[in-house]
Amino acid sequence: MQAALLTVGDELLAGDTENTNATWLATQLTERGVSVAxxxxxxDDEAAIVEAVQRYSDAFDAVIVTGGLGRTPDDVTMDAVAAAFDRELAVDDLALADVERTLEAIAGEYPDLDVDAAEEATLPEGSRPLINHAGLSPGCVLENVYVFPGIPAEMKRMxxxxxxxxxxxxxxxxVYxxxxxxxxxxxxxxxxDRFDVRVGCYPDQEAGHNRLKLTASDVDALEEAEAWLSSNVELAD
Incomplete structure (x- = not known):
């Protein structure tokens, strides 16, 4: 399985917010045997999101998009994902019920909160809603594209x-x-070349050694490569 990650936000490009979502998602996928391509x-530009979603959806098994959900002026991700698949936007009943429950639960804490629940629960037609158990804005799955919130805690929970x-x-x-x-x-x-594996070398200055990473889908070849490399380099203490 090959996946692509698409993180959305002017604040990421400006360096105002650290892009921890990409690192966290890449780690999670890699641990599950997925190749992050x-x-x-x-x-926060609809045309840019549409182009990337279309290109990556065609090229890879799955695309994860994070950021730009909600109903503020710069939240255009849902509109862009719908446009990428030529879908209309519509209120999703399941998402609407959850948004209304959430708003009711926090009404006492935020008495002046003015949120249009129907607008918040608007998703691309035919998509599968993903309930936001850690926040308000729902995500969705459309074809092979997964749309998550940009807030890290909400993204991780979803x-x-x-x-x-x-x-x-x-x-x-x-191998170290x-x-x-x-x-x-x-x-x-x-x-x-001998074992047909991918090889990476990553210096760890604090530990004072190099971390050699071997990656492959053929487990036997991977184990043989590990054994060969371990016998042909000076192993760290």
Whole structure:
């Protein structure tokens, strides 16, 4: 399974907000054997979101979009996802019932809150609503595109509702060495070519060693590559 991550927000591109959602989602997907093929950040611009959703939906098994939900002027993600699939927007009954329950529950805490529940519960026609158990704005699934809120706590909670829909056969093994990266190049090339695995070298300055990452969907080849590399580099203590 190959997936793409699309994070939406002017604040991400300006550096006003750290893009922790992309890192968290990539980790979750990788742990489930999914290959994360693309991570892209786009502004709160409907045309840019439409183009990215269409391109990634055609190219990959799943697309996760985060950010730009709600009904403020810069929240255009739902409109863009609907447009990407040539769908109209409509009030979803399940989402509406949940939004109304949430508004009722917080009415005492926020007596002056003015929210149009129907507008908040408007989703692309034919999409599957995803209830926001940690907030207000619902998400949805349309074709192979999953739309989550941008608020990290809400995004994580919503991902938990569908995490079983993401799985793959990609696995990784790690080898740690004290040798400098420049000395490892020929052996990294050899293990990649000999066993048909992907190889990465990631310096860890605090630990004082290099972390070598081997990745493949063939477990036998992966284990053989790990054994070969472990025997051909100076292992870290």
């Amino acid at each position: 693309r991570i892209l950040t786009v502004p 991902f938990e509702e569908v995490d079983g829909e993401f799985s793959g056969d990609v696995e990784s093994r790690f 060495t004290d040798e400098p990266e420049a000395k490892l190049l020929s052996r990294l090339d050899e293990v990649r």
